[in-house]
Amino acid sequence: MRTWTFGGNLLVSLVVALFFVTPAQLVAGGSEDAAKLEKQLMNAAPMAVVKNATLLTFGKDGKPMVVRKGTNNYTCFAPPSGDICADQATMAFFKAWQMKQDPTPGQVGFSYMLNGDNGASMTDPHAKGKTADNHWAVGGPHVMIVGASLDEYPKGGTADPTQPYVMWAGTPWAHLMVPTK
Numbered sequence: 168m169r170t171w172t173f174g175g176n177l178l179v180s181l182v183v184a185l186f187f188v189t190p191a192q193l194v195a196g197g198s199e200d201a202a203k204l205e206k207q208l209m210n211a212a213p214m215a216v217v218k219n220a221t222l223l224t225f226g227k228d229g230k231p232m233v234v235r236k237g238t239n240n241y242t243c244f245a246p247p248s249g250d251i252c253a254d255q256a257t258m259a260f261f262k263a264w265q266m267k268q269d270p271t272p273g274q275v276g277f278s279y280m281l282n283g284d285n286g287a288s289m290t291d292p293h294a295k296g297k298t299a300d301n302h303w304a305v306g307g308p309h310v311m312i313v314g315a316s317l318d319e320y321p322k323g324g325t326a327d328p329t330q331p332y333v334m335w336a337g338t339p340w341a342h343l344m345v346p347t348k
Contacts, residue, residue: 200224201235208243211250212279216241220252249284249306253277260313264292264340275314281347283307290324292335304328312343 204222211217221237223244243252256276263270288294288301297303302324320343321327322336331345
């Protein structure tokens with residue numbers, strides 16, 4: 168699989184490819200690879216989440232490799248867009264978004280990006296980079312909630328990093344961004 172985008176940022180074939188990982192690609196790394204990746208991801212989510220999560224990395228061919236199979240329902244990885252730890256429901260949401268399909272209704276998911284991100288369009292889920300009108304913003308530390316009711320939260324292209332806001336409002340992939348400190 169090739170590189171694809173997450174809100175304009177490179178996310179290296181992860182979510183879609185994760186659903187198509189072959190047995191030969193499972194646990195491709197050793198304990199040294201897992202320890203190195205775990206150290207890199209340690210601040211992306213609470214320590215207990217990272218320590219028990221499935222850790223993914225990518226080969227030179229862009230294919231995902233599980234360097235450690237986890238015991239919780241989180242998958243953590245470190246794409247260029249920012250370190251992330253996402254639960255299974257969020258991974259399914261990411262897959263639907265990447266395939267331009269509607270996410271499963273009523274499936275609420277949670278993910279951590281406590282190291283922040285490197286930027287994304289607040290209005291265009293498939294933007295590949297900043298433009299004059301796609302409201303590009305770099306997010307600080309945050310969590311994302313997908314599949315929940317978003318009616319009472321601010322929407323629009325300009326994010327206020329001091330309060331929760333809806334990213335990609337008006338699309339099937341709208342989700343809540345909750346800044347953290």
